[in-house]
Amino acid sequence: MTIVIRSDQDFTTLLQSSLRARYEKRRRTEDEAVHVSDILPSSCLRKQYYGRKFPDYEMITDESIHHFIRGESSEFVITDLANMGVAQADLEFDGLIAHPDILDRDVIIELKDTQSTVRLDITDQRFRSYLRQLLYYLTITGIEKGIISIRYSNREMRWIKSDEKGDYFFRPFDGKGPRIESWSVLLPKDDIARELLKNEMIRRKNLFVKALNQNDVSILPRINRNLRNSKCMHCVFYDKCMNVDGETDLAAKMADEIDLLDIPGLVDFKPFLK
Ligand code: SF4
Known part of the structure; x- marks a missing residue:
């Protein structure tokens, strides 16, 4: 006998x-409403607009x-x-749909999973995106406290160089291993930032809906x-956005606006303690 x-x-x-099939079904269901994401x-x-209008461009890959x-x-x-609390609660704010990962009475928690080989903080665009999403949820609900919990599935690595064969990294002995890092975020009820975030959300949502209704991508800003x-x-x-479709002057100005998170004094960030 042989095994x-x-x-x-x-x-x-x-x-x-x-x-x-499940991924495609989930994507189709989400296509009908405007979500915070x-x-x-x-x-x-613009990418979200194209995704709705030309879904076949975006191949669903194994990755x-x-x-x-x-x-x-x-x-x-x-x-x-x-x-x-409640997982994936359904919230609606002025036609905008929100699904915080965990909604408790006094706190909202966003759970993130990343394969990043560097540890993220306020200087990283991905971290800022997690933070923005949480701040939108805190603004929508009026809750003051939030938590971003990031699960890193890879060891920390340092980039050395890239060439035609690929990217080169090294794994430092003192690098952090796979782990979870959590951040608490406080957005006080009377903070002016709430009003700024609310205006930003509504403005972007209204513009997005208008572009979809009028089949006009030119009123949407390219990414900052x-x-x-x-x-x-x-x-x-890329080709459609940059070489075929135009962008109105207003949209171009919007793309160059300063990020709210970069307004001096708006955010007080302390790095992660090892
Ligand atoms: S090319 Fe850039 S600006 Fe245009 S849709 Fe894609 S991400 Fe947005």
């Missing part, structure tokens, strides 16, 4: 097609399914472990210039 072991692509394919400055209003499952499963487990290097390079709508 026979072979690779089994059939089972992987079966799993992939089921996951793909659609209007975040880091999401790019995108993988990210979806990783995010969903991590969120599910941590929500269960935290054993607090500081983010173009990282975001536009891999965008499937």
